[in-house]
Amino acid sequence: MSAQRKRTFQIEAFKHRVVVDPKYAEKTWKILEHAIHEIYNCNASGLSFEELYRNAYNMVLHKFGEKLYSGLVTTMTYHLKEISKSIESAQGELFLEELNKKWADHNKALQMIRDILMYMDRTFIPSTHKTPVHDLGLNLWSDVVIHSSKSQARLLDTLLELVHRERDGEVINRGLMRNIIKMLMDLGSSVYQDDFEKHFLHDSADFYHLESQQFIESCDCGDYLKKAEGRLNEEMERVSHYLDARSEAKITNVVEKEMIENHMHILVHMENSGLVNMLVHDKYEDLGRMYNLFHRVPAGLAIVREVMTLYVRDTGKQLVTDPERLRDPVDFVQRLLDLKDKFNKIISLAFNNDKTFQNALNSSFEYFINLNARSPEFISLFVDDKLRRGLRVVGEEDVEVVLVKVMMLFRYLQEKDVFEKYYKQHLAKRLLSGKTVSDDAERSLLVKLKTECGYQFTSKLEGMFTDMKTSEDTVQGFYACDAVELGDSPVLAVQVLTTGSWPSQPSATCNLPAEILGVCEKFRGYYLGTHTGRRLSWQTNMGTADLKATFGKGQKHELNVSTYQMCVLMLFNNTDRLTCKEIEQATQIPISDLKRCLQSLACVKGKNVLRKEPMSKDIADGDTFFFNDKFTSKLFKVKIGTVVAQRESEPENLETRQRVEEDRKPQIEAAIVRIMKSRRTLDHNNIVAEVTTQLQSRFLPNPVIIKKRIESLIEREFLERDKLDRKLYRYLA
Amino acid sequence: MTKEDTVKLISAEGFEFVIDKEAAMVSQTIHNMLTSPGSFAETEHGEVTFPEISTTILEKICQYFYWHLQFASGKETEFTIEPELTLELMMAANYLHT
Numbered sequence A: 001m002s003a004q005r006k007r008t009f010q011i012e013a014f015k016h017r018v019v020v021d022p023k024y025a026e027k028t029w030k031i032l033e034h035a036i037h038e039i040y041n042c043n044a045s046g047l048s049f050e051e052l053y054r055n056a057y058n059m060v061l062h063k064f065g066e067k068l069y070s071g072l073v074t075t076m077t078y079h080l081k082e083i084s085k086s087i088e089s090a091q092g093e094l095f096l097e098e099l100n101k102k103w104a105d106h107n108k109a110l111q112m113i114r115d116i117l118m119y120m121d122r123t124f125i126p127s128t129h130k131t132p133v134h135d136l137g138l139n140l141w142s143d144v145v146i147h148s149s150k151s152q153a154r155l156l157d158t159l160l161e162l163v164h165r166e167r168d169g170e171v172i173n174r175g176l177m178r179n180i181i182k183m184l185m186d187l188g189s190s191v192y193q194d195d196f197e198k199h200f201l202h203d204s205a206d207f208y209h210l211e212s213q214q215f216i217e218s219c220d221c222g223d224y225l226k227k228a229e230g231r232l233n234e235e236m237e238r239v240s241h242y243l244d245a246r247s248e249a250k251i252t253n254v255v256e257k258e259m260i261e262n263h264m265h266i267l268v269h270m271e272n273s274g275l276v277n278m279l280v281h282d283k284y285e286d287l288g289r290m291y292n293l294f295h296r297v298p299a300g301l302a303i304v305r306e307v308m309t310l311y312v313r314d315t316g317k318q319l320v321t322d323p324e325r326l327r328d329p330v331d332f333v334q335r336l337l338d339l340k341d342k343f344n345k346i347i348s349l350a351f352n353n354d355k356t357f358q359n360a361l362n363s364s365f366e367y368f369i370n371l372n373a374r375s376p377e378f379i380s381l382f383v384d385d386k387l388r389r390g391l392r393v394v395g396e397e398d399v400e401v402v403l404v405k406v407m408m409l410f411r412y413l414q415e416k417d418v419f420e421k422y423y424k425q426h427l428a429k430r431l432l433s434g435k436t437v438s439d440d441a442e443r444s445l446l447v448k449l450k451t452e453c454g455y456q457f458t459s460k461l462e463g464m465f466t467d468m469k470t471s472e473d474t475v476q477g478f479y480a481c482d483a484v485e486l487g488d489s490p491v492l493a494v495q496v497l498t499t500g501s502w503p504s505q506p507s508a509t510c511n512l513p514a515e516i517l518g519v520c521e522k523f524r525g526y527y528l529g530t531h532t533g534r535r536l537s538w539q540t541n542m543g544t545a546d547l548k549a550t551f552g553k554g555q556k557h558e559l560n561v562s563t564y565q566m567c568v569l570m571l572f573n574n575t576d577r578l579t580c581k582e583i584e585q586a587t588q589i590p591i592s593d594l595k596r597c598l599q600s601l602a603c604v605k606g607k608n609v610l611r612k613e614p615m616s617k618d619i620a621d622g623d624t625f626f627f628n629d630k631f632t633s634k635l636f637k638v639k640i641g642t643v644v645a646q647r648e649s650e651p652e653n654l655e656t657r658q659r660v661e662e663d664r665k666p667q668i669e670a671a672i673v674r675i676m677k678s679r680r681t682l683d684h685n686n687i688v689a690e691v692t693t694q695l696q697s698r699f700l701p702n703p704v705i706i707k708k709r710i711e712s713l714i715e716r717e718f719l720e721r722d723k724l725d726r727k728l729y730r731y732l733a
Numbered sequence B: 001m002t003k004e005d006t007v008k009l010i011s012a013e014g015f016e017f018v019i020d021k022e023a024a025m026v027s028q029t030i031h032n033m034l035t036s037p038g039s040f041a042e043t044e045h046g047e048v049t050f051p052e053i054s055t056t057i058l059e060k061i062c063q064y065f066y067w068h069l070q071f072a073s074g075k076e077t078e079f080t081i082e083p084e085l086t087l088e089l090m091m092a093a094n095y096l097h098t
Helices: A002-019 A022-040 A049-061 A065-088 A094-116 A118-128 A133-146 A149-167 A174-186 A189-218 A221-242 A247-268 A275-280 A284-295 A300-321 A329-349 A355-369 A375-393 A396-412 A416-432 A439-453 A455-480 A514-530 A563-571 A580-587 A591-602 A650-679 A684-695 A703-715 B028-035 B041-045 B055-072 B083-096
Strands: A544-550 A556-562 A577-579 A610-613 A624-627 A637-640 A681-683 A719-721 A728-731 B006-010 B016-020 B047-049
Touching (some): A022 A065, A049 A065, A049 A094, A049 B041, A049 B047, A065 A094, A065 A118, A065 A133, A094 A133, A094 A149, A094 A174, A133 A189, A149 A174, A149 A189, A221 A247, A247 A284, A247 A300, A275 A284, A275 A300, A284 A300, A329 A355, A329 A375, A329 A396, A375 A439, A396 A439, A416 A439, A416 A455, A563 A580, A577 A580, A580 A591, A580 A624, A591 A610, A650 A703, A650 A728, A684 A728, B055 B083
Parallel strands (some): B006 B047
Antiparallel strands (some): A577 A624, A610 A624, B006 B016
16 A cells, blocks of 8 residues: 555656756746846736745746746846936936935845745755855845946036935935935945945035134134024934944044144134133133033143133233232232132133032132232231121121132142241131120131141141130129239230230230239239249230320320230320330330321321321321320220231241241151151151152152251261262161 | 635635635745735635635645634644645645644
8 A cells, every 4th residue: 555655656757857857947048037127127916926936936846946037147147237227317406316215126026036035045055055045136236236337426516416415404304315325335335435435524524614614704713603603403303313333433533633723723722813812701602512522532732721821821820920919919819719609610610510620720820929029928818807897897608608619729729837927927816805796607717727637737727716615704704703812903805815816926025004014913913823834025025005185175085005005095194295215215115116006096087096297108206296185086985906917018028938938847857866766767858759749738848858857867976977979867766 | 704804725627625814824825826916816806716726625725824814813623634635735734834
């Protein structure tokens, strides 16, 4: 049974093979060729898919795949040549449209053909490593149609021309463009790049090169930037609409290079509208635009930063060295703060808070603030001014804001110890004359300084505050104490100052009036009773007094004067006229202080409690002084003080400087010893470097001075020089 | 079963098998045929003729389509192939890309 079955099978198979002869192959191929023709002529509706599929299947099965494949290539090529001709003959505008239409047709036909020849694609092609049908179709298309001698150049030119027109502002058919470009992309990225993208980029570069030249000549900086930004956006939009997304980076590079990078320097330095002008006039929008555009270009921001730094340094330097400005320290500092504010705003609004710019700004400030050696003094005076009067003019929070800003300036100072010295002096004057308006503000600033520089910096200043508090308690105790008899003596308010904390003042001679002397001695007795082992000396140059005075017509006034002035005025209780010399002898006040004191009593309008002959501004030894009966004032209480903190005169400045230098010597020595103790041996350059690093938070030590200190330490046998290497030092325990 | 989602498969002897389109699509060949962009006759009338596939084979193939759908959705049913059909079935399968 099964044998018979088998035989039947075999006969059938044999039958199959016999039928397949060369003619069969030819016949089958003809059917398929006809079908392909029909497809290309858009006439496929009458065909039977199954029949064609079966034919192709059979051809491949019977080893006629090669014939099928080559036949396909020939037929397709033939058709594409026809298509190419028709495209070439299209006139002007219709060229692209014709191309587009034919491309769509071709795609459709290709898919149909591929479906029919699916079996060949599956089996024949992989085994022979030929190109699959679909890719074959694309390759043939690009070879025959796109690269045909006439079409290739024409296609490119047409596309570029359309882009040009759009750049000039015309509206073009974007859909058509998109399809054509997509066609190029489908044909392979190399086709897209070689046939279109390369030329597009090159052409755009030329275009923008020209355009940027035109713009540079005709526009100012701000306008030019606006235009550049506009073009950049336009190109990006163009890419998103009808170009390959990967072209975006390339075309933006081109625009950036041509429009921005090539003209960076010209733009930035443009007269009357360049970067400097924008900075001066706070043109935030333009600055922001410049920042964004230059950000895209390598080294773009570096130029902006450079120019800004230069400008800041110049302006700062002018401010700092202008002799006019130096007369008013408060104004000087205020201008510095204004400058900082301005640039902070620019950086935050226009430069996106870029850290590099912030750093550049900081270094510029540091540079020019330290150009003027009196900066620390001025800053201290500024703070003094704010803490005296500031609160009455401005609210409390605003003072806080100002103090924070001042701290910023403080950080730029290289000579922080100079600042400390002046601040101590000014603070002392404020505390002692009772002129500080807000204790809280003072303490707040102290805390800030402590955070910035450490405990050491502010320990003495805090000591001053403590002294004031303790003194209050002491005076209360003094008056509460029954053991002391006071009777009619004048009321005494004492501040006991610890010598180390307060700025050292040479204590000058002064003869106190008898009434005062009495109560002072009583206080001294009381104090030394409670605190043994201490010494008290009266600082007559720092005190104040309130006097009740009766004038000619019986008006009573209360005069607030310094201690010296009190001594002088009390003399007039006994006589009506005195010469300068006599006053000097009676009071024993040093002559320069005395002269100042007399000036403020006699020569100031509205406060001339004394009359002077002759009526000149200066005080000579022979001048005579009279009690001014005719003194009038609208206020009951009249303030005649001289104790306001002022900018020092030149000699005072030199003196302070010297003191600061003296103070630095032990600090340098301490640093050297510290370093050598831990390192044992070190060479000269390293010592200098280490010392500078350690001390730089307070001041910048001069290497020459460091050398001198080292020599001094060698003399005192703290260090020794190495016998062999003159530059090496060793620590001696 | 509406007219829209069925196809008619016609064997060599003229037998007509009406099956769901979804089932027919199991065959890659039929799938391409029905989704081809061109307007072939098959898509127009919704019927495909196989002059080289006999009825018994075509019937077995339709059964296979349904079994395949069932298997794909998780149900493991049986599908038997009689040995004498094997060769022709294989050739048809090759043809239909199933």
